Amino acid sequence: MQLEALLFLANANRYSDTPASLTDYLAVTRGTASQTLKALERRGLIEKRVDASDGRQQHCILTDAGRAVVDAVPPLEHFDGLPSEVAGPLEAHLESLLVSLQRRNGSRTFGICRTCAHFEPMARGGRCGLTKERLAVPDLALLCREHTPPA
Numbered sequence: 001m002q003l004e005a006l007l008f009l010a011n012a013n014r015y016s017d018t019p020a021s022l023t024d025y026l027a028v029t030r031g032t033a034s035q036t037l038k039a040l041e042r043r044g045l046i047e048k049r050v051d052a053s054d055g056r057q058q059h060c061i062l063t064d065a066g067r068a069v070v071d072a073v074p075p076l077e078h079f080d081g082l083p084s085e086v087a088g089p090l091e092a093h094l095e096s097l098l099v100s101l102q103r104r105n106g107s108r109t110f111g112i113c114r115t116c117a118h119f120e121p122m123a124r125g126g127r128c129g130l131t132k133e134r135l136a137v138p139d140l141a142l143l144c145r146e147h148t149p150p151a
């Protein structure tokens with residue numbers, strides 16, 4: 001659970017590195033998410049920072065030690081060994097199935113900007129149509145709790 005939480009926080013954008021987002025992403029109770037975050041904090045793997053514009057909001061930021069743990073995790077190779085003509089369509093079908101299940105259950109999709117209905121591409125990076133904020137290129141690869149798949 002702690003590693004899953006750390007991996008999520010390492011890949012969450014600025015709207016999503018919060019206890020509430022972690023609760024939704026892991027589909028656990030607020031208490032479980034809170035205990036997990038406290039354990040990570042005690043181990044020096046994350047630190048909590050109050051949001052600059054909303055004092056009630058807290059961001060959970062990886063420390064250098066937390067980043068080192070994440071960097072040591074080997075990448076998942078879901079389709080390792082499959083030829084590309086099989087892996088490509090299989091990935092597309094699985095993604096479509098996942099989105100359909102998420103829609104049916106009313107759960108958040110936690111996707112990235114390039115696959116979001118709110119994304120407005122620009123020369124370098126883009127803009128979020130929901131928050132009206134500029135998105136730098138590195139932001140585009142991060143998970144977002146407000147992600148909305150195109151209809």
Ligand code: SF4
Pocket residue numbers: 013111112113116117118119120127128129130131144145146147148
């Ligand atoms: S474009 Fe979509 S995924 Fe990107 S920050 Fe905005 S709501 Fe989130």
